Amino acid sequence: MTHRATGNRALSTGALARVEGEGAMRIEITDGRLVDVKLNIYEPPRFFEGFLRGRGYGEPADITARICGICPVAYQMSACTAIEDALGVTVDGQLRALRHLLYCGEWIESHTLHIHFLHAPDFLGYDSAVEMAAAHRGVVERGLEVKKIGNEILETIGGRAIHPVNVKVGGFYRVPARRELQPLRDRLERGHALALEVVDFVAGLDFPDQEMGYEFVAVAHPNEYPMLGNRVVSDRGLDIDASTFLEHVQEDHVEHSTALHARLIERGEYLVGPLARYSLHAAKLAPTAVAAANGAGLGTTCHNPFRSIVVRAVEVVHAFETALAIIDGYEQPDRPDVPIEARRGIGHGVTEAPRGLLYHRYEIDDDGLIADAVIIPPTSQNQATIEHDLFHFVERHLELEDDELRRQAEVTIRNHDPCISCATHFLDLTVVRS
């Protein structure tokens, strides 16, 4: 049944499709005026921060990976970084390079999944990539091949694509010999060429005009487009060390969500993810990614959430070029890990998950056991902004029939690739210090 415009309307989508995890959407219109929008997150809580207490310092890398099957490496990287910070250890040189390479694999896999399976069907008017494949088989097959090459990085370095087994505090269990990476290198060359084609494809899609006034927040590194790093910056002057993150971010537990909403203290809602990374750090992209961005018509910043699909495609090109450079500069390190000694400490870690900044904090006791854990995933940071986007979009499109309004509102949510599995089960309000 469709009806529209004036009068009272309540639209809802009981279970959002093509997002990771379980969420729903509700839009309320009274007397032709938009009253409320909510992104409901009803994914059941899983209490990771609770049962991390009392586990060994080496365990969060494997345990927190299980928060999200789409971005397990992000959890492993933020967990290891935070725990190494607590234990006073630095992982650098070739070991850091291998982590960076592993992370490139996850970006390629996750972004390519989102571009082809979750997002592109919206632009081309299909319900799924499988349905889209009937008319665009080549596009879907190319997407699958790029995604597969991303997974090959994860399998070569991490052992498997989902929940890699080779990551540990201090580095790895096993590091590859230089020659082991050569077959992968050939595959990455092909992936890089295909990724450039994907940018051309997504740049040709039709984008609604919607420029949003986000505050962009991302990890910063002096000379790398950020995956690993230890500072957090915004385009409105935030520039902090990861260790002070909780002094700047406040989390609220709202009734309609098992994820907690994050806000910057005295600044309000903000956005993490591809748009933020790109708008803050576009100059640090690899050269072929910069050229691809220019060719796709992206400026130096991007405030249109619908164009996030283009930014993701550009970041995939960047990940391929970065991965190739890492392999070319690789020398097998003498040992696979940095020696670790358990000690009491508090540590913080920020890295860039495909969906945006992922913060971990651990408190470790004298026996090397976790006394306290705090994890802030990207989607809980973005949830308030996603609802804001939704309100803005629906308010300007009240004339649409219900079904079309619902469909486009869902697209507004998918623009941000929300990972609801990640967003759920988080955050402790009592840690906020203002």
Add this chain to the structure above:
Amino acid sequence: MSTVSKPSLAVWKFASCDGCQLTLLDCEDELLAVTDRLDIAYFLEASSATVAGPYDLSLVEGSITTPDDVERILEVRRQSRFLVTIGACATAGGIQALRNFTDVEELLRIVYATPAFLSTLGTSTAISEHVDVDFELRGCPIDRSQLLEVIGAYLAGRDPEIPSHSVCVECKQKTNVCVMVAHGTPCLGPITHAGCGALCPTFNRGCYGCFGPVESPNTDAMAGALAVTGLSAGAIDRLFHTFNAWSEPFRDMSVSVPAPTRRQP
């Protein structure tokens, strides 16, 4: 819309990380062939089109942790001709079953400021504790080849060929040096169900049991062997109590705490 002859596939999610259903989308070389043979009738992560049941083949990811999900799995069972659980959450309760050993109210207070907003059970349990299951696929996450074997076997009308031996056998097949014997690395391989291809030992790491226990594992002997490697009683307990903590053989396994204090679901 479906053609008459193709069987329908539904993919369901309960409490989980989405990794096992992602494994289906990770079958990059086979995915379009699979969808040529099966109609995707319900798979929210991949499609916004849903077709009403009943469904010929249902893949169920995740464990039961909320009052609503207790009801929903009954409906999924009613709508499914052949129901396969995929992964450690659906098959053994998953990592979130660690709540079964503790007070869930305490966990709520640790994670959420306003626990009254939440509706959750004190336990995380396997699908088979609620409904009949036609086949259980192990792993955290499941293995891609095993998933394809289960789907292929279903389409061919035969039983899936999923080996039930331990990870040790897979190590021998790969001619790996035993990490426990050669390096004294603690390893759950002797009592862990095969399926990963002995991944961890291949990476110079001990198995951490993500495929869950083999049938009739000798857990006491395993605990003794782990102690010989120098692992503390607490660390041995934690190793058993991770991704398959609520599986029958591991549930009451404790080196450091007497068993009777444990809660029942």
